[in-house]
Amino acid sequence: MSLINRLLLLLLACAAPLPATPSDLPLKVGLIGLDTSHVIAFTGLLNDKDNPSHVPGATVTAAYRGGSVDIPASINRVRGFTTTLTEKYGVRIYEDIAKMCEEVDAILLTSLDGRTHLEQVRPVLAAGKPVFIDKPVAGSLKDAVKIFQLAEDAGVPCFSSSSLRWYPGVVEVATADFGELRAALSYGPATSEPHHPSLFWYGIHAAEALFTVMGPGCQSVVATESSGAIVVTGKWNNERIGTLHGIRDGKTSFKVTAFGTKAIVEQKSGGNYAPMLREIVKFFQTGKPPVPAKLTLELYAFMEAADESVRQGGTPISIPDYLRRHGQTR
Incomplete structure (x- = not known):
């Protein structure tokens, strides 16, 4: 083989794409x-x-x-x-x-x-x-607490969320310049399933949007219910109020609104599963959950305690106490 041919082969070999490494593969x-x-x-x-x-x-x-x-x-x-x-x-x-x-x-x-x-x-x-x-992360708050405890003990990354957390319209409300947040209102469909707490089945979506805007710190909930709706009012720290209006009968849609000292900001658009899946893939790659377990458990306590408040005729339910009574010790 001539020197020129050898040089050509060497150049072709250098130009050829490298085989995919494990880190490059899906x-x-x-x-x-x-x-x-x-x-x-x-x-x-x-x-x-x-x-x-x-x-x-x-x-x-x-x-x-x-x-x-x-x-x-x-x-x-x-x-x-x-x-x-x-x-x-x-x-x-x-x-x-x-x-x-x-x-x-x-x-x-x-x-x-x-x-x-x-x-x-x-x-x-x-x-x-x-x-x-x-969603739902579990069939009860007690099971949800157990799941996250087992994951922590095993050192295995784990998280749960509704896709609404990453809807562009919800993110725009949560990140808007509304000043100091005073309250938020989220509404959406809340059809129930008899084997689960009433908001776990579908009300989780509107609840997740509410918590996306409000963040952690819910201290108590009071709920009232009719055949057509359930309304849950949560009191957060710093005197903030978060309200969930779950639609059980009638026309349904999703919307979350933030009430701040500088502006009232309403959700303008929806979304799809793609933003959440991007977060899930990133989570799989890095092992870093985008939503803390503590926040997810607070959200599920909010929903399950709402049913307890209804059963007690609208009695306020302490969220920290409710979490402790259902196994959260960490």
Whole structure:
């Protein structure tokens, strides 16, 4: 071989793209619970590079079916969503969560039924896989506290949130120049499910938007309820008031409004799952939860204590006391 040919081969070799390293490849993600439309939406955004809102960095490769026989909205949808995931996206189905964890880098715990989350997350934590838990984080505040305690003890990153926390319109309200915040009002649909505290099922979205604006520090809640609505008023530190209006019957929509010393700021736009998924992928990559467990537990205490207030005829419920009574000691 001539010297010129050798030089040409050397130049071609130098110009060739380097093989992908493990850090360049998308993270492999496993789903737990194929009984919610979220699994199709999340997988489409992560796996489909042609999706206008594609979120890079992770790919759904595996799944565990799950499903709760006593919730028709859960068990009746597992087969259809499983078919879509396997046939459209090539997702592999596992019959055992622990086995699936051996094949993936991170977990999206998407089971519709929050009651299943505590037991389903145990093998994930044992495997040391970072996990995002879709709403509701659990079927009760007591279980939610236990989940975060187990994650902390195992040293495994874990967080939960509604997608509304990252809706551009909600973020614009939370970050607006309204001066000192005096109050906030959030409304949205709040249909309930009999196996869960009444706001866990769908009221979580409007509640998450409220807490996105208000932040931590809720001290007490008072709630009243009719067949068409539930209204929860929380008193925060520094004399701030946060109100959730959950719509049980009638036309529904989402909106959060901040009341400040300089301005009243109303939500102008909505959003989709993509901003939350970007935060989830970043979380999987860094191990740093974007929402602290303490804030999530305060939010769930707010919702569960609202039912307690209703049962007691509108009695104010102390949030710090309620958290302690349901297992929070850290």
